[in-house]
Amino acid sequence: MAQKIQKSVCKKFSGYCPHLDKENTIFAEYAQVIICDTVTLGYKLIHFKCQDIGECKLNHECPLWKIALRSKP
Numbered sequence: 001m002a003q004k005i006q007k008s009v010c011k012k013f014s015g016y017c018p019h020l021d022k023e024n025t026i027f028a029e030y031a032q033v034i035i036c037d038t039v040t041l042g043y044k045l046i047h048f049k050c051q052d053i054g055e056c057k058l059n060h061e062c063p064l065w066k067i068a069l070r071s072k073p
Helices: 063-070
Strands: 005-017 022-034 041-050
Touching (some): 041 063
Antiparallel strands (some): 005 022, 022 041
16 A cells, blocks of 8 residues: 655754764655554655765765654654
């Protein structure tokens, strides 16, 4: 069963960026989705924006990304 997006929520996360070696801020977008085979709503991280995404080699090892991934909107 496909997940149907109900609404989206954006959050801002700030903290130390090892790539830039300074404080940085990312913006994360979460979609509210219906969990498959249930009637429960949950959130899924679907997008994030960082000022240095084109040059950064951390990918999913970014500490700010990890905070956004674990966070609930």
